[in-house]
Amino acid sequence: MxxxxxxxxxxxxxxxxxxxxxxxxxxxxxxxxxxxxxxxxxxxxxxxxxxxxxxxxxxxxxxxxxxxxxxxxxxxxxxxxxxxxxxxxxxxxxxxxxxxxxxxxxxxxxxxxxxxxxxxxxxxxxxxxxxxxIWPLSQGEIGGVIEDFLPALRAEPDAAVAARPTSTTSRKDYVERLCAGGFPLALRRRGTARDRWFDDYIRQSLERDAVELVRIRQRTMLRELLGRLAGRTAQVLNLTKVSEGLTGERKTIEEYVRLLEDLFLLDRLPAWGKTLRARAAASPKVHVVDTGVAARLMRVSAAKLATLEPTSLSEFGHLLESFVVGELRKQVSWLDEQVTTGHWRTHDGDEVDYVIEFDDGRVLAFEVKANERVSGADLKGLRVLRDALGDRLIAGVALSTGLRSFTYEDRIHIMPIDRLWTQISEPSQTNKNH
Structure with a gap:
């Protein structure tokens, strides 16, 4: 990195x-x-x-x-x-x-x-x-690159996929990027100094900023709740499970979750496409806004996440999804038009991690895969969504830690995650547009 x-x-x-x-x-x-x-x-x-x-x-x-x-x-x-x-x-x-x-x-x-x-x-x-x-720094902003991934993919999906056919980004690099997060002051630190910054950031957010918004009756519970939600980042929000063992009432816990959103510690990604299928789920997913903060709350280091131990693989998978969703969220905020975003999940087990619907009803869909190799079975959710949307689907993309970018089948593509911050169009053309 x-x-x-x-x-x-x-x-x-x-x-x-x-x-x-x-x-x-x-x-x-x-x-x-x-x-x-x-x-x-x-x-x-x-x-x-x-x-x-x-x-x-x-x-x-x-x-x-x-x-x-x-x-x-x-x-x-x-x-x-x-x-x-x-x-x-x-x-x-x-x-x-x-x-x-x-x-x-x-x-x-x-x-x-x-x-x-x-x-x-x-x-x-x-x-x-x-x-x-204004969200934490994007990977393109950190690297001095003007990201044009979403406009390029929307305009010409096949060309966007073919523009950068190979990648050199390793799994270790993805781990380092998500653990670093996007806060400028954290990025300027390393090791224990960065850990201290995250600890101070979390403490000040909960003890100062939260108190300025509302009267906090149970500060310890607020911190515990944030830690539990960090451990469930990129998962469907289930307040019953999250609140198990906490002493607060359900109403208080709901208020505290909203407070954590108001402080930009958490982001609730709503369910999308409930009219497409009767069995579509309606529950939102929760994402910690910055994966550096999330990793620190979970007490997982880059060294631990880089291993192939089962627990680490699970933690890496969830953090990577929040990392990718965060990068897409930032790029969406720069678009000229308003869009609708969400995740799609059915009670039959089909799901797509991030969906962008444009004003004309057309859709880009993304699935995040933590493995280097993406199999046909990994694309089931994108296929089901493609069939439900018909011509409205512009492209379905599985973003993985692999090195190749290619079209798998009709409007379904596999791309390395770093395509998000690799400029696709010629720099001179992009600069003219900005």
Missing amino acids: AEPLAGIATRRVSALLDDLLSTEPVIALHGPRSVGKSTVLRALAEARGVPVLDLDDVGTRDAVEANPQTAVATPGLLCVDEYQHAPLILDALKARLNREGTLAGTAVLTGSTRQDALRRTAQALTGRLHTMT
Whole structure:
């Protein structure tokens, strides 16, 4: 694995943010703590020649809460970091928009919790707010590559498969990548220093950020719940099993799972395609947002995951699926159009790990395989989905740790996982499109 972040990684969201400011009055950039939101915001502010109101700073926060109207009256673009610390600023911003009109490029806000957890945001800025999510660094961002996997696969699947027929990425490299995760500060560390960073990140998320959102009655249970869900990453969410032995009520446990989602520690991937078959399952899957965090919570090291011991194989398989789903999730967030995503699973045992449905109803489907060799039996779920969708299926792809990229049969392909961050089109063409 190449040395990550030799410089400052260029975030794909930065270009999207700059484009959206020409049409949107207020943009809220949400994402996990320490993911790089402040870096993106400060780069934008510097380019526009405006200051940043950092509400993580207690002094600044107190000043803003005492003088919210003055705080939002700054000329030019208003940039507010961690706005959830002083929600009064939203009412002041609303009043400014009411006075001056809803002008494009009025403000950019960042927050470390999901917008759904901050009802005041939606209430104050209804119809004027566009939200974006900044996820941990993608493998392409780490390596300085502009990923074009999804657009290329959608446009010309056969050409995308044939463009890079072989890979040199080893199983060991995949293990190292998923254990490193995508947080910039974790990527800059190694060994025990990185482990300490993950431990501090988890502790601060649960003891500081969670308490700011809700009144936590059972902090120990919240930590235990997160650990259990990490051990079940990439599996169907079953709260009955997860809560076995915990002292909290079912309602409290459900609230805590939602809280972990609001803090961007977990992501719930909904069931998709329930209308395709009567026996399609409706339960979501749960994925830890960052596999570096997940591996640390599970107390599994890269050395352990690299072995072929049965328990390690199972853990690697689940972590690898969450890793791939995370990379696809990031690339989906950069698409020009809104899409529907989910997993597909039937009560008959057929399943597909990640499905992307575009506005025109056409579909890309992905199955993640931790082995180097993919057999015909491994493609059963993709085949069943292809038959159910008919012409709506653009391509079904089994992403594996193998080295070859090829078409197996009609619209079903096998590709190495690293195709996700290997640029498919010519660099000059891709740069023109971005």
